Amino acid sequence: MIDNEVHSRSPHADALFDLLRSRRSVFDFLPDPVPDVLLERAIDAGRFAPNHKLTEPWRFTIIGPEAKQDIAAAWSEVKQRKLPAEASEERRDQARTAAREKWMSKPAVVAVSQALDDDPARREEDYAAIACAIQNIQLAAWALGLGCQWSTTAATRDPEVMRRASIPKSERVVGFLFLGYAAAVPEAQRKPLEEVLRRTP
Numbered sequence: 001m002i003d004n005e006v007h008s009r010s011p012h013a014d015a016l017f018d019l020l021r022s023r024r025s026v027f028d029f030l031p032d033p034v035p036d037v038l039l040e041r042a043i044d045a046g047r048f049a050p051n052h053k054l055t056e057p058w059r060f061t062i063i064g065p066e067a068k069q070d071i072a073a074a075w076s077e078v079k080q081r082k083l084p085a086e087a088s089e090e091r092r093d094q095a096r097t098a099a100r101e102k103w104m105s106k107p108a109v110v111a112v113s114q115a116l117d118d119d120p121a122r123r124e125e126d127y128a129a130i131a132c133a134i135q136n137i138q139l140a141a142w143a144l145g146l147g148c149q150w151s152t153t154a155a156t157r158d159p160e161v162m163r164r165a166s167i168p169k170s171e172r173v174v175g176f177l178f179l180g181y182a183a184a185v186p187e188a189q190r191k192p193l194e195e196v197l198r199r200t201p
Contacts, residue, residue: 019143024188026147029180034108038144039179043110045140051129055122058133059171063109070164072103075155106149107180112137113171130174137177147182150175 010016043060051057063071076096080087083095103109114130117123134150141148155161156173167173 023142024186025149026182028183030183042141045136046133049132049136052125057115057126059113061111072100074160076100106178110177113173149178
């Protein structure tokens with residue numbers, strides 16, 4: 001068992017650990033819009049993630065309402081095309097509607113992409129940095145009262161979705177971040193530390 005009564009010289013330790021432990025991925029949002037000032041403040045936290053050799057490989061694209069409509073339309077067509085050939089037209093309409101509603105139900109959408117380096121090793125390091133940046137944004141959003149979902153569906157690899165999101169071919173999207181005020185907060189689901197920790201002599 002770990003001792004949660006951590007004795008630290010930092011006055012911020014308890015607040016930090018509370019934030020880390022309370023954060024959840026949020027999938028259901030209230031329809032209220034996210035104020036730009038809060039959205040940009042959360043995104044700004046991403047810039048302070050660790051990144052090897054200070055490459056700062058992250059790019060953040062706030063998806064506006066017109067682009068979100070365009071992406072929702074493109075992705076709804078992709079989803080229905082993935083159905084079996086024998087799928088009925090009713091089933092295809094359901095797939096289109098579900099895909100469109102998913103996108104349109106997210107109050108704010110941010111594409112987090114990676115500027116691609118020619119060096120494969122650097123690309124791998126930069127990908128890790130992007131993941132750190134996304135975690136920073138999620139934590140900052142949570143601290144600001146916003147829920148966040150990091151989505152890595154096939155939408156991040158679809159050329160038409162990328163075009164409609166204005167992502168250049170020199171970048172790859174590591175994830176879409178869906179943000180908003182949480183309508184529901186899931187329960188924590190984590191294994192105990194003892195199940196994932198090992199010590200060497």
